[in-house]
Amino acid sequence: MLDSKVVNMQLAQGSVNEYIVRDDSGITIGRVYIIDLSKENKYCCFRIRFYKKGEESYQYLKNSLNKFLITLFKNMDMFKVNVLAEEDVNLSSFTDLGFELEGIISNSIIKDNIYKDEILFGIDKEIFSNNIIRKISLRGKHIEIKLLTPENAEEVLKYYIENKEHLEPFEPTRENNFYTLSVQKRILMENYKQFLNGTSVNFGIYKDNKFIGKIQLSNIVMGIFRNCFVGYSIDRNEEGKGYMKEALNLAVEYAFDEINLHRVEASTLIDNFRSQNALKACGFKEIGLNKDYLYINGRWRDHITFYKIKEG
Structure with a gap:
């Protein structure tokens, strides 16, 4: 169940586009950065950095994504959302919500002084609302x-x-x-x-x-x-x-x-x-x-x- 790992998200102090993700103990487990938010086009793109590792990372990340999507689709009436994530992210957290892998952004971030790729995920309101998971x-x-x-x-x-x-x-x-x-x-x-x-x-x-x-x-x-x-x-x-x-x-x-x-x-x-x-x-x-x-x-x-x- 999505409620099995509680997450809280709030706007970072002094920022208009960065959100901090915390677990139920108040520990920071990730950050979300809004890259593009267009009410006219009903589109949002954000980058997620997730620090939680191990077996619990799947549920925490899935819950974080689900909470953010509910806000975007239901409260803000967005139609399409793209997410950028590090290449070693837990993919199942995305695909189990209905995200599709839409692309690879090569050498887009630096981690430990090494250029790494990011994965581009995408989902629209219809897929999310109907819980449609598209896989070959x-x-x-x-x-x-x-x-x-x-x-x-x-x-x-x-x-x-x-x-x-x-x-x-x-x-x-x-x-x-x-x-x-x-x-x-x-x-x-x-x-x-x-x-x-x-x-x-x-x-x-x-x-x-x-x-x-x-x-x-x-x-x-x-x-x-x-x-x-x-x-x-x-x-x-x-x-x-x-x-x-x-x-x-x-x-x-x-x-x-x-x-x-x-x-x-x-x-x-x-x-x-x-x-x-x-x-x-x-x-x-x-x-x-x-x-x-x-x-x-x-x-x-x-x-x-x-x-x-x-x-x-």
Whole structure:
């Protein structure tokens, strides 16, 4: 419940655009800075700095945002609100209220003498009033694929650590820091930038809400080509159960129906028969051999390339 962590917000002394956020003990846990407030356009943009960390940060931040939105939407009749927050903020506090991630502002703040990015969130009055949460989630018969964001970094890291030896023959050589939370957050942030720019969609594969694999539409090209590449991997304990074929069908359907692509391409190592069979079962057709196509596991490897074209 939103009332489980009480927050109080008041205008900072001597300021007209800075608010102090305190918990029920009177301790300052954050600050809100109004950047733009237009009654004419019914629009507000503010930056939030939140100091509370740990497990309690989610509820405190969510309550703070909710309280501010009630004031803006119900008391001040705003229609659209944007919020800027640090890249390591608890994303669920925003998305669980219905916020969408609308952009990344690169190198916009300095923290510990290092330039860092900010995340731009957005929500309008209709979404907030009706508690509509907009996330990309595609459900099949047995599995579900969901758009990955930096808040998924822990489960993605766990997946890579547990499947390190299993995935090694099929992927590029990984540096040791690849298996750290900070690097996974950075990769997912970059993936999300690509999603916002329309060049990539990075999905997680879930079985009963457990992360079991990844599938990504990358190198999306529109215009006269309207093509992308699909790549994927799955947990060693979930192979041979038909889950990847289901994920492939969902991702390709999204590429054709939502992105309006004409063609999807995929390539596998020449001895990866399991992957080839999955592609063929999903209607992909073989083009042929690509010599020394990708640098995998320390050397250039031959691949067999497949394609599928949208019908109609």
